[in-house]
Amino acid sequence: MKIVINRDKLMESIQHVTKAISSKTAIPILAGLKIQSTHNGITLTGSNSDITIESFIPVEEEGIQYIDEIEQGEIIVHAKYFPEIIRKLPSPSVQIEVDEQLQITIQSGHAEFHLNGQDAEEYPQISQINTETNFELPINLLKNMIKQTVFAVSTSETRPILTGVNIKVEGEQLHFVATDSHRLAASKLPLQESIAEFPFEQVVIPGKSLNELSKILDDTEDKIQISISENQIAFQTNHLYFLSRLLDGKYPETSRLIPEESKTVIHADTKTLLQAVDRASLLAKDNHNNVIRLQTKDQQIVEISSNSPEIGKVEEEITVASMDGEELKISFSSKYMIDALKIMETEQVKIEFTGAMRPFIIKPIDHDQILQLILPVRTF
Amino acid sequence: MKIVINRDKLMESIQHVTKAISSKTAIPILAGLKIQSTHNGITLTGSNSDITIESFIPVEEEGIQYIDEIEQGEIIVHAKYFPEIIRKLPSPSVQIEVDEQLQITIQSGHAEFHLNGQDAEEYPQISQINTETNFELPINLLKNMIKQTVFAVSTSETRPILTGVNIKVEGEQLHFVATDSHRLAASKLPLQESIAEFPFEQVVIPGKSLNELSKILDDTEDKIQISISENQIAFQTNHLYFLSRLLDGKYPETSRLIPEESKTVIHADTKTLLQAVDRASLLAKDNHNNVIRLQTKDQQIVEISSNSPEIGKVEEEITVASMDGEELKISFSSKYMIDALKIMETEQVKIEFTGAMRPFIIKPIDHDQILQLILPVRTF
Numbered sequence: 123m124k125i126v127i128n129r130d131k132l133m134e135s136i137q138h139v140t141k142a143i144s145s146k147t148a149i150p151i152l153a154g155l156k157i158q159s160t161h162n163g164i165t166l167t168g169s170n171s172d173i174t175i176e177s178f179i180p181v182e183e184e185g186i187q188y189i190d191e192i193e194q195g196e197i198i199v200h201a202k203y204f205p206e207i208i209r210k211l212p213s214p215s216v217q218i219e220v221d222e223q224l225q226i227t228i229q230s231g232h233a234e235f236h237l238n239g240q241d242a243e244e245y246p247q248i249s250q251i252n253t254e255t256n257f258e259l260p261i262n263l264l265k266n267m268i269k270q271t272v273f274a275v276s277t278s279e280t281r282p283i284l285t286g287v288n289i290k291v292e293g294e295q296l297h298f299v300a301t302d303s304h305r306l307a308a309s310k311l312p313l314q315e316s317i318a319e320f321p322f323e324q325v326v327i328p329g330k331s332l333n334e335l336s337k338i339l340d341d342t343e344d345k346i347q348i349s350i351s352e353n354q355i356a357f358q359t360n361h362l363y364f365l366s367r368l369l370d371g372k373y374p375e376t377s378r379l380i381p382e383e384s385k386t387v388i389h390a391d392t393k394t395l396l397q398a399v400d401r402a403s404l405l406a407k408d409n410h411n412n413v414i415r416l417q418t419k420d421q422q423i424v425e426i427s428s429n430s431p432e433i434g435k436v437e438e439e440i441t442v443a444s445m446d447g448e449e450l451k452i453s454f455s456s457k458y459m460i461d462a463l464k465i466m467e468t469e470q471v472k473i474e475f476t477g478a479m480r481p482f483i484i485k486p487i488d489h490d491q492i493l494q495l496i497l498p499v500r501t502f
Numbered sequence: 503m504k505i506v507i508n509r510d511k512l513m514e515s516i517q518h519v520t521k522a523i524s525s526k527t528a529i530p531i532l533a534g535l536k537i538q539s540t541h542n543g544i545t546l547t548g549s550n551s552d553i554t555i556e557s558f559i560p561v562e563e564e565g566i567q568y569i570d571e572i573e574q575g576e577i578i579v580h581a582k583y584f585p586e587i588i589r590k591l592p593s594p595s596v597q598i599e600v601d602e603q604l605q606i607t608i609q610s611g612h613a614e615f616h617l618n619g620q621d622a623e624e625y626p627q628i629s630q631i632n633t634e635t636n637f638e639l640p641i642n643l644l645k646n647m648i649k650q651t652v653f654a655v656s657t658s659e660t661r662p663i664l665t666g667v668n669i670k671v672e673g674e675q676l677h678f679v680a681t682d683s684h685r686l687a688a689s690k691l692p693l694q695e696s697i698a699e700f701p702f703e704q705v706v707i708p709g710k711s712l713n714e715l716s717k718i719l720d721d722t723e724d725k726i727q728i729s730i731s732e733n734q735i736a737f738q739t740n741h742l743y744f745l746s747r748l749l750d751g752k753y754p755e756t757s758r759l760i761p762e763e764s765k766t767v768i769h770a771d772t773k774t775l776l777q778a779v780d781r782a783s784l785l786a787k788d789n790h791n792n793v794i795r796l797q798t799k800d801q802q803i804v805e806i807s808s809n810s811p812e813i814g815k816v817e818e819e820i821t822v823a824s825m826d827g828e829e830l831k832i833s834f835s836s837k838y839m840i841d842a843l844k845i846m847e848t849e850q851v852k853i854e855f856t857g858a859m860r861p862f863i864i865k866p867i868d869h870d871q872i873l874q875l876i877l878p879v880r881t882f
Contacts, residue, residue, distance in 0.1 A: 200813060203784060203785065207816075210781050210784065212777060212778075226814075232819050233816065233818040234818065235781075235814060235816045236814045236816070237813065238812070397590070397592060398613070401587070401590050401591075401592075401615075404586050404587055405583065433583055433618065434583070434615060434616045434618055435616050436587075436614065436615045438612050438613040
């Protein structure tokens with residue numbers, strides 16, 4: 123194998139696939155990074171038990187020559203040293219050559235590295251997903267839906283299914299739902315024709331996989347192709363192939379959790395509320411759950427407060443755009459509230475309460491595509 | 503006590519003095535931050551067993567009003583919560599009021615915090631240094647001398663005196679020297695009249711103190727006033743008072759370590775050499791000492807290499823500006839070499855070797871104000 127390639131383009135691909143590589147793997151060969159060259163270009167692969175990422179660099183694209191010389195072959199390189207070396211090479215061009223003894227020679231400018239490689243034959247076969255049952259989404263919309271939900275997955279393994287984001291199609295909408303059983307985050311997107319062929323009733327994708335996927339994807343309107351099999355999901359863009367396992371088991375029915383009526387409805391400026399909650403949280407950190415209190419006052423005034431006997435207390439009155447219904451005193455986790463408000467894109471939010479002991483919901487002021495639900499904490 | 507003060511100016515002072523505050527202190531009151539107000543302004547104080555930092559905010563300076571209202575008093579505030587609260591306050595103005603029960607009320611916009619304070623009477627008295635024996639330096643020159651030496655102090659407590667930077671006056675020059683006994687960094691500055699009154703033969707300042715001092719100081723040509731007593735040193739600018747303990751004991755005589763003659767002299771481009779050493783260090787990290795090798799070749803060629811049997815090896819030939827004297831093969835720590843080259847400000851450096859087993863020195867090409875010395879490692 124021999125390639126002469128643009129250093130920065132190679133580095134970009136390396137950074138994508140190393141997101142899937144862990145030095146703590148049960149299968150030692152997976153601690154390496156696979157490089158495969160054909161006459162079309164090179165493919166880098168990184169994998170762990172949950173995720174596999176492949177990145178392709180074409181010889182030439184849109185008039186830009188990325189690879190000047192290429193001979194077929196494949197090799198496993200050290201996933202720690204190889205990236206560090208490529209990053210620090212002196213010249214914008216790098217030549218990588220592999221001999222029969224799996225010795226890798228990397229040359230750039232006057233620097234010459236010799237690395238021990240491993241046989242690519244030992245690398246596990248990456249399963250391919252049947253691409254007949256796929257659909258497409260704009261990348262930026264997918265990233266948005268991930269951002270609006272993934273933070274609410276459970277970090278505890280007591281109910282593994284809750285560590286994932288539930289994805290399904292219902293009523294011509296694509297739904298993303300995540301909950302750790304203390305709060306819930308949901309986002310939906312009207313379906314276009316192509317997406318109506320959602321091939322499974324529902325799937326659950328590990329939150330970690332979605333976080334990594336989101337990091338790799340640029341925020342563009344380009345399409346990403348999504349294919350689903352019984353136990354895996356693949357995301358494919360022009361030069362990237364991202365494969366994740368699915369979580370096994372049935373996701374709990376969450377729609378019943380969402381209150382259908384409300385007793386107190388507040389419309390508030392998102393940023394004002396977020397900052398007041400953030401300040402109140404300062405004195406709530408020593409509590410186990412970052413608990414703060416919200417209390418309605420006369421007219422359009424809401425008081426946010428918290429109290430930490432040893433440190434001190436904080437109270438802040440904010441003026442809201444409107445307040446209807448019953449008076450209310452409610453306590454909840456400031457962390458959950460901050461998470462929920464941070465992903466709201468509208469200037470104002472609508473908060474619907476059904477009493478101090480019932481879950482409440484937060485939505486954008488003018489649409490229902492995002493819903494955040496928080497369970498209160500009993501303090502008085 | 504009552505003050506109405508500019509939030510950002512207060513925050514800036516808080517950030518300075520908290521550098522001296524540790525939550526792990528043997529004297530519990532020192533985990534707090536002291537605020538003292540007089541009719542001139544307020545003084546914040548943070549302290550630990552090594553360093554005390556005082557920052558003063560005047561009521562008004564150069565036409566800018568920092569404090570709108572001030573009543574005398576003093577209080578100890580929580581050094582964790584107080585800064586976090588001030589940073590997140592909604593309005594650019596903050597009112598701080600302390601009552602008889604040491605309750606602190608912080609108001610800004612509609613936010614109101616109540617914090618428990620501690621009695622300032624319990625805070626230890628900060629010793630003042632006799633200011634008759636002081637001298638001045640431009641701040642940027644002091645920062646340079648710290649940067650050029652402090653990285654070489656020992657991090658081990660086996661010889662505590664080596665954890666400090668030795669400062670003395672010799673031959674009308676101010677000298678800074680640091681060594682961990684494997685390498686040495688020295689910087690000197692021609693004395694101006696005012697500095698000739700260096701009041702002590704030599705002092706040793708903890709490296710940590712100098713690092714913190716350097717972080718707080720802006721890179722200006724303003725003067726900083728330095729006062730020394732038997733066991734403390736104070737640095738004073740317009741509104742900052744930085745007090746550090748001195749290390750006890752005699753600093754070793756280091757001048758004898760510096761070879762007076764050389765057998766091989768190389769002039770090399772600083773950046774080219776630094777990058778080649780950095781690349782070679784990539785495959786030297788698994789060695790205990792990051793050991794790399796330098797070998798002279800024909801003409802103006804120097805080879806930098808390293809070898810890590812399990813991973814691989816690297817060789818790089820660099821062309822140097824000149825090379826005189828004997829052939830040489832020498833091994834040394836790439837980390838020490840990188841540290842030494844990083845602080846060099848000249849485009850070229852001069853390296854003087856006296857054989858493979860003797861310390862070698864690195865200097866700027868055109869002056870002697872900076873000297874870096876590295877002990878080689880015996881490998882062949």
